Amino acid sequence: MNAVEGRGHLAATAASPILEARGLQQSYGDKPVLRDIGFALQPGRVLALLGPSGCGKTTLLRLVAGLLRPTGGALLIDGRVVAEAEGAFVPPEGRGLGMVFQDYALWPHLSVGGNVGFPLEMRGMARAERERRVTAALARVGLDGFARRKPGELSGGQQQRVAIARAIVAEPRLVLFDEPLSNLDRELRESLVGEIAQLVAGLGLSALYVTHDQAEAFALADSVAVMGGGRIAQLDAPEALVGRPATPAVAEFLRLGTLATVTPRADGWWLPGGEAPILPRGTGPAPDAPQQVLIPRRALRLVPLGEAALRGMVTGSLFAGDRHAVTVQLPGAPPLDLRLDSARRAAPGETVGIAVATEELCWFASPP
Numbered sequence: 001m002n003a004v005e006g007r008g009h010l011a012a013t014a015a016s017p018i019l020e021a022r023g024l025q026q027s028y029g030d031k032p033v034l035r036d037i038g039f040a041l042q043p044g045r046v047l048a049l050l051g052p053s054g055c056g057k058t059t060l061l062r063l064v065a066g067l068l069r070p071t072g073g074a075l076l077i078d079g080r081v082v083a084e085a086e087g088a089f090v091p092p093e094g095r096g097l098g099m100v101f102q103d104y105a106l107w108p109h110l111s112v113g114g115n116v117g118f119p120l121e122m123r124g125m126a127r128a129e130r131e132r133r134v135t136a137a138l139a140r141v142g143l144d145g146f147a148r149r150k151p152g153e154l155s156g157g158q159q160q161r162v163a164i165a166r167a168i169v170a171e172p173r174l175v176l177f178d179e180p181l182s183n184l185d186r187e188l189r190e191s192l193v194g195e196i197a198q199l200v201a202g203l204g205l206s207a208l209y210v211t212h213d214q215a216e217a218f219a220l221a222d223s224v225a226v227m228g229g230g231r232i233a234q235l236d237a238p239e240a241l242v243g244r245p246a247t248p249a250v251a252e253f254l255r256l257g258t259l260a261t262v263t264p265r266a267d268g269w270w271l272p273g274g275e276a277p278i279l280p281r282g283t284g285p286a287p288d289a290p291q292q293v294l295i296p297r298r299a300l301r302l303v304p305l306g307e308a309a310l311r312g313m314v315t316g317s318l319f320a321g322d323r324h325a326v327t328v329q330l331p332g333a334p335p336l337d338l339r340l341d342s343a344r345r346a347a348p349g350e351t352v353g354i355a356v357a358t359e360e361l362c363w364f365a366s367p368p
Ligand SMILES: Nc1ncnc2c1ncn2[C@@H]1O[C@H](COP(=O)(O)OP(=O)(O)OP(=O)(O)O)[C@@H](O)[C@H]1O
Pocket: 028, 033, 051, 052, 053, 054, 055, 056, 057, 058, 059, 060, 212
């Protein structure tokens, strides 16, 4: 099992996990969607589930929420088994969770205050205490004075803030976020992601955050589970995912650079049909068989031809605000596109030299 460890924290303490999945499986009919999912989320940490559409992230979140019963394995919240294939099953309202959905899921006929106070009303909390908590929760999300408005009078970003206030009003120990920002435009997403991070840290919440947006996951989460094919391909801190992707599939999904299959020869590693070694001798593992290697963008830089380890032709140069994202094609069969960042614009068709920081390369043990 992977232990979820926090960025900037010491390794997980002896505290029992707030959420734990043990060998969790889910099939729809005879179609397996989640296979052998295991993780443990420590209190006060944020775990993001990141993966392409259809990889099973929402299904996993629904299992945690209690909207589905697993077909195998077990789920524990705060040390208590809340779901197994046969046996325990605690319904959603018994799990003490807050939830934030992509579509806000606000009741249009209720006021903002009525929406936020709803979970407290369900618990039979007295009106005065309810109002005090609703006011505090709205203040937390920057919506003081909005209690009497109707959701339809608010912008998308404000509606999502209302949904967040509703998720935290009952002071849950674990909050589930299901792609909460995907209906908002980029600028708003960027500001809300920072606000959610502050809120979660300020309240000491634990959170499970589903997204297909890498930047969101990296900005918010202590640990990120990259999912693929119904499994967790890698669970790590964002920096570790970028620095040491576990598989070529993870590197590819995170768009960390160029994956190449290289073959060892006496003078170095060669691309199929290459004109010269792509990497010098002595780089990488003992050269006895073809290997897959990730050449991250950060490992490459444009240099004068005389100093270059590689040379190729510029096929694209896009200005990205603070840098040019340059694509250079190396000759080979098939040719290989290298992507790198450059301070200067490169002209398509230009022959350029590239230096490689070989210590930044990631070699994969698995055969290509
Ligand atoms: N109720 C269902 N019945 C049958 N198959 C389902 C059901 N719900 C989801 N699936 C299938 O399970 C797989 C995983 O779906 P899930 O929604 O969990 O993926 P996801 O990673 O959240 O994708 P997205 O980002 O598009 O929401 C998909 O192939 C989907 O078609």
